Amino acid sequence: MSAPPFRPRFGPGDAVTVSARFPTGRRHLRTPFYIRGKTGAVERVCGAYRNPEELAFGTYDGARLPLYRVRFDQAHVWDDYAGNPADTIDIEIYETWLEPAAAGDDSNAA
């Protein structure tokens, strides 16, 4: 059986918001707490990878997820950020944790 076609939902430059979900119980999440709810821009599409939330519990045949590198403005991520307003942070995030940013979101990461 061939793999399903790779159709990432987002492309480079798209404004995305990280889900502000805080699942409890048995879990293995690769989305850092500090970035949940924050808005940035897709820097690149990295490809399709196994879901670490399944892999950690022995499921190796689940669907592969698009993985992105998303760039955030540091001044948007940390309220008291003291460095250059142009400073950024890039984070790898799986598609299941991203939503299209709402219009008028205050982040302007590019």
Add this chain to the structure above:
Amino acid sequence: MPHDAPEHAPGHAHDHDHAAIEADEPQGYYQHLAAATRSLLIEKGVFSAGDMRAMIEKIDERSPAVGARIVARAWTDPDFRERLLAQGKKTMKEEMDIDPVVADIVVVENTADVHNVVVCTLCSCYPVFILGRPPDWYKSYAYRSRTVRDPRGVLREFGTEIDPGREVRVHDSTADMRYLVLPMQPEGTEGWPEEKLAVIVTRDTMVGVAEAQAAG
């Protein structure tokens, strides 16, 4: 007890009694878990004890010298540099026969306007096959938690002062990618052969906590 442990400096007298220097500390929970897992995998024939030893040997053979060769090549070969920045793993594999043994290597370039630094806040992801084993500080809570929040302060503690007008770009290595910082080639090293350049490319410059310096 007389012995010839290599831990002893030359000339160390052996005519007295003391406990042998041993690496047999009591094992904690995770050491027991690792040992039990290893035994089970070997018993089930997933891999042999020899396979495991050979893999440890292979990992120990890798050092920052591998990454330094890649950086030196990028400094001297603009076409290679461009391909490396676009497709890290593919380029180092096809053009230098260096296999980073990971999904991909994202190569990020320092310039007069941008300084890059790499951290893994969730654990300690590190490109072992091109940089060797990570230093202890890379795995510390302090480095992991502070680098994302105050990168300029952390870099200052490494003796790396970034001009306030230069952009600092942090890369949190949270998933399948691994990172290699391509440091700026220091002034005065133009025209140096690759082998000589590779010597000044240190581990810390490829993680982004230091800038490359012309030696001497």
